């Protein structure tokens with residue numbers, strides 16, 4: 001936090017005060033934490049501090065030095081070379097970044113560890129979130145760890161394992177008769193009415209998503225350079241956008257001299273960002289069709305906040321990347337393949353990052369000498385019904 005300059009508006013560029021704020025005070029667009037980079041990188045050593053996992057990078061997180069992090073040991077996840085992925089993609093260097101082994105079994109532990117630590121810093125009394133499941137589970141566990149009450153709004157169709165976990169960690173749960181966007185709206189209203197800190201994993205909370213960029217720092221350190229492609233499953237897309245930001249910061253620090261191409265993947269049945277990419281339109285439109293998919297973790301129709309999707313679309317284009325949709329058949333097929341051939345069992349939303357390789361290869365986007373990383377975001381054991389169906 002000593003290095004935080006403010007909250008930069010992604011649209012009008014206004015620098016907002018680094019307070020509890022979800023949108024620009026001038027134009028209501030989403031915000032991005034900006035640091036005093038020059039000062040920060042003058043001491044390149046400061047990229048690392050003495051913490052573990054994501055907290056090794058605490059100088060680049062919006063947290064003051066004297067605050068103890070709310071941590072469960074998140075981050076520092078496996079980076080594995082995969083011969084099956086090599087076969088699917090046709091590239092020599094295909095890797096998996098296995099986020100499913102985080103403390104609550106998804107990458108959401110990165111942003112939620114940061115969010116609860118920031119809550120402590122701001123003296124927050126209660127937190128809330130809307131969730132497709134994994135954010136809720138992580139919010140429940142990290143708020144238990146922080147001793148902060150937590151209320152979670154989730155669609156009724158959320159996998160039962162995820163609901164049980166939230167309950168076991170002691171969170172208050174409200175089931176919403178609708179999709180994630182409906183839950184988002186209700187959580188947002190409740191947060192404002194009751195003065196709760198809203199941790200919802202869209203671009204709403206600028207502090208929480210800072211946790212996501214630690215993925216980039218780890219990839220760089222584990223691989224030793226910048227991979228050509230990084231494939232990430234996207235709902236609204238903060239993981240993809242923040243990961244790219246992390247690489248830009250590495251460049252700003254003079255550690256790398258190129259940036260990766262970002263591939264964002266959605267389930268075909270709910271793919272507003274892919275549709276905008278394919279039709280080459282500049283703004284994402286909400287998905288009003290039936291968005292039913294077994295990839296519940298990324299089923300976000302972006303109703304009422306399509307601009308979040310637009311922010312992700314812009315990042316994908318800026319990186320020279322691609323947005324890819326995969327169908328339900330492929331999701332099921334590759335979920336089994338990764339389990340049986342690599343011993344890695346991930347949930348349907350996560351496997352889209354593997355399934356996408358097939359279409360990327362078909363579209364001639366991959367070359368043999370390139371390096372590709374698929375980020376598998378959440379564990380399969382959190383949604384067993386997806387297998388039996």
Ligand SMILES: *Cc1c(COP(=O)(O)O)cnc(C)c1O
Nearest residue numbers: 134235236237238239297377378
């Ligand atoms: C949340 C989630 C995503 C998508 O992340 P966003 O940053 O919200 O786009 C992908 N996979 C899984 C398993 C998730 O829980």
Ligand SMILES: [Zn+2]
Nearest residue numbers: 009012024027
């Ligand atoms: Zn603005």
